[in-house]
Structure formats: structure tokens, C-alpha cells
Amino acid sequence: MVKQYYICVKQFVMTAIVIKPKNKEEESFLKELLKKMNIDTHVVEESTPNYETIRAIEDVEKKKGTRVKNSSELFSKLGI
Numbered sequence: 001m002v003k004q005y006y007i008c009v010k011q012f013v014m015t016a017i018v019i020k021p022k023n024k025e026e027e028s029f030l031k032e033l034l035k036k037m038n039i040d041t042h043v044v045e046e047s048t049p050n051y052e053t054i055r056a057i058e059d060v061e062k063k064k065g066t067r068v069k070n071s072s073e074l075f076s077k078l079g080i
Helices: 024-036 051-061 071-078
Strands: 002-009 015-019 040-046
Antiparallel strands (some): 002 040
């Protein structure tokens, strides 16, 4: 999971700054710093795709894979 810190600055129009800490030490430092500065923060955790998902995304971006014209042809190729 990748944690992102969204910092909302209330003095201005809703501003968001995304910070991605590299490790637990950075995360702890940021939490403490922002708390001392009295800045409202929201931590959002994003899941990281697994290896197979990353490979599938790369294949699609490289236009690899099977192309079909419609769902019937897809089901036919899959044997469904």
C-alpha cells in the first residue's frame, strides 16, 4: 500500500498537495511536522497492483493481446 498525504490549506481555496513518503521514518516525520504546524491532513492509502496486474497493464499499453469485434466473438474465443 502506498500512503499519500493530502494537505488541505484552509486559508485558501481548497488546495491539495500530494506527498508520498518513501518509508515509515518519513511518514512519522511528516505526521509530526504537520501536526506541529496545525495543518489539517487526510491520509489516503492506495493499493499497489501486483506483478500480474502490472504486466497486463503494460501489455494493453503495448497493444498486445487478442482483439475481438464484439462480446460474442470474445466468448467464442474463450470457449464460453
